[in-house]
Amino acid sequence: MIRRRIKGLLFLCVAGLLVLMARLIQIQLVQTESFSKHNVNLLEESVQQRTQELVIDNGRGNFFDRNGEMLTHKKVSVLVLFPFLKNMNWDIGAVSTISGISEVKLKDALDQATKPFAVGEPEPVELTSTQMEKINKLEIPGVFAIEKKFERKEIPAEQLLGLTGENVMELKKRYPNKDLSEKTLIGVSGLEESFDEFLLPEGKSKLVYHVDGGGAPLFGINVKYVDPANPFYPVNIRTTIDKSLQQKSEDLVDKHGINKGGLVLLDIESNSVLASVSRPAINQKDPYSGSGITNRMIKQEILGSIFKTVVAAAAIDQNLDVPTRLFNCSQKINGEPELKYNYGMLSFTESFARSCNRTFGELAKELQKKDKDMLVDYAEKLSLTGTVGWQGEVYHTNNFKQLLDEDKGRVFLTEDAKKDPNFSAMSGIGQHEVRATPLAVANMMATIARGGKKEMVRTASKIEYKNGSTMVAFEKKELPGDMISPYSAMKLQKLLREVVVNPNGTGKWFQDLPYEVAGKSGTAETGKYENDKQLHNKWFAGYFPYQNPKYALVAVNLDVLDTEGGVNLLFADMVKMLFENDKGTP
Structure with missing residues (x-):
């Protein structure tokens, strides 16, 4: 009996030792970098217990503005x-x-x-x-x-640039073959996410010293400087943003009380984003709460009369813009009396300047009768459908996109809707299912200003090695697909200018600006209500100077009452600010 007990006790001891040995092997050799369900890196934790450090640079690549100034x-x-x-x-x-x-x-x-x-x-x-x-x-x-x-406490163009965070599961999913610390920051939105693979750190730059259990220094008081010391990595992203213009743009958006919406400013020659402001802003205390993280400049919105530019382009090519033809702008598109905007009989040009719904509802139906795909085709020619952000081959990535979260635009949702003349009429004035992003609208204005040539929009011009040399250059690229003719573009330019110079035009408020403006207004019913009152999206999109186009600008205020939330003052102040800025440019 005693022997059995001794054998049993001996067996338990041996089994216990084997379990302990297995546990030690697991901790010391097998799961040193991903211990337990929490994926604890035991090597890092043990080093941290023996050292204190000050991180000088987390090693992640940086974003610069077009002039080389750090942004984030x-x-x-x-x-x-x-x-x-x-x-x-x-x-x-x-x-x-x-x-x-x-x-x-x-x-x-x-x-x-x-x-x-x-x-x-x-x-x-x-x-x-x-x-x-x-x-x-x-x-x-x-x-x-x-x-x-x-x-930075306040990051310019924060939704465009995006956020970073720690996420072990996502890190391993994205980079299963990379040996990265579980505390490695990864991009979770915006350009931080798009360029994440390029921005990953090789290691941190830090000052380190060793301590005992009480925090007293070991090995004397020598502090060690640790640096990956790679002259090429991490790489940095040279954006097209102008930090000074970006800050001034944000100040103006806030000054004019844009709570939901913002603006996007393009440099027409390089077709790149100079400033992008989206509101509401990101909640700094809890960035992932609310809708502040959303970049509204790349999200589809209801356009309203901005879309009449597309209808005008198609009408010009189909010879429906006969100067002597008059449209009854005392009627709504359904034939009922127009009480609020009773303009009488107007020509095609006058209809565009005053934004007559009846005219463009009729034209849309005539275009649909000729070809049910006509509106869709011309929306594509003017870059309103599809995405407009730069994409192409970068190293091993065949379809690298600078703007991962960019929405596509649309005109109709179904084939049946294309065949319905009433839906076509509503679409002709930018209602029903017509949607586009503010960025795409800005690109449409830049396309018209360039004479019909449509290009991809760049938010970054190049990826630079740590030493400043170029790793990848994002060259100008045309958007695929058909374009409007230079003749049609010239006629659209005149129409957009007429909106401003016409005494009754919807853009007459911009007649006295230091730069000559051409553009189009839009007020779209959203189908949303506040205290039983319809909410609207209010737009103004245009380019300037008219004779020598340099900037394309879109300002939009979303979900506001018809009597509130205009964008004309914001657009005008942006034009004035850019004029003053250019005066100081040598």
């Missing part, structure tokens, strides 16, 4: 102190004198510190290059003057 982050020259200084005698007086930071402030900051820090964080005290040089010449252990990367 900034580099600041700061004073860095290590917590072991509180237990040492060091020349705090000299550091205080050079930096201009009082000894009291330095001591207080150290007393509260449990890890290395930049003095003044989160609003660090910025040092000059001379101050940095003098502080580092003191050679005080644990005292460094360095250039550190900080995320």
Whole structure:
């Protein structure tokens, strides 16, 4: 009986040892980088227990504006102190004198510190290059003057650039063959997501020192500088955004109370985005809550009368724009009396300038009778359907897209709707199922200004290696498909200018601007209501200067009452701002 007990006890001990050994093997050899269901990296955790570090640069690539200025982050020259200084005698007086930071402030900051820090964080005290040089010449252990990367509090074009975050499952899904830390930031929206693979870090730049269990320094007080030291990576993205124009545009959008909507500004020559503002803004405390993360400039919206530009293009080519023909603009498109916009008999040109619904409802039905696909074809020719953001082959990616979340536009939802003359009439005035993104509308204006040549819109001009040399250049590319003729484009240009110069035109408010404007207004019923009152999308889209086109601009205010939320003042102020800006350009 005793032998059996001893054998049983011995068996349990051996089994227990085997379980412990298996567990140790699992921890030490097998699952060192993804332990347990939480995927804990044991190697990283063990290193963190033995060290304290200050990350100078997280190693992820950066976004620059077209002039080379950082957009999402900034580099600041700061004073860095290590917590072991509180237990040492060091020349705090000299550091205080050079930096201009009082000894009291330095001591207080150290007393509260449990890890290395930049003095003044989160609003660090910025040092000059001379101050940095003098502080580092003191050679005080644990005292460094360095250039550190900080995320900006307010990020320009934040929805366009996008957000980053930690997501272990998504990281492994995207990059199953890459050896990346589970704390690696990945892009989750905007250009951060589109260019994510290029922006991935090779490693962090940091200052490190080893500590014992109580946080005291091991191996003396030597601080080690760790840097991936790769002259090529991470790469950076040179966007087409002009940071100065972007900030001024955001200020104007907020000044004019655009709560839902925004603007997009294109450089016509390069067909690239100079500024993009989307509202509501991202909630900085909880970025993924609400609709602020959505870039409304690349989401489809109801166009209203902006779409009459497409109908006009088709009518011109089908010779329906006869100068002597008059349309009864005292009637709605259904033939009922038009009480609010009773314009009487108007010509084609006058109808466009005053945005007569009856005219373009009739024309749309005539075009549909000739060819049920006519409106769709001309919407495509003017780049309103499909996507307009740059896409093409980049290295191993055959269809790389700069704007991953860009919506396509549309005219009809079904083939049956194309055959219905009443649906065609409603579509002719930009209602029913007609949708397009503000970016596509801006591109339509740029296309007309260029004489009909339609191109992809760029938000980034190139990917640059860390040393500044070019890795990939995003050259100008034409959008595939048919285009309108230069003759049709010229007639559209005159129509768009007539909207402004006509005393009764819907754009008459822009007659006295420093740049001559051509454009089209739009007020679309959304089908949404507030206190039983219909909500509208209000647009103005155009280009300028008229004789020598440089900018295409779309301003839109979404889901507002008919009596509120106009965009004319915003558009006008943008034109004035750009004129003043260009005056200062050599």
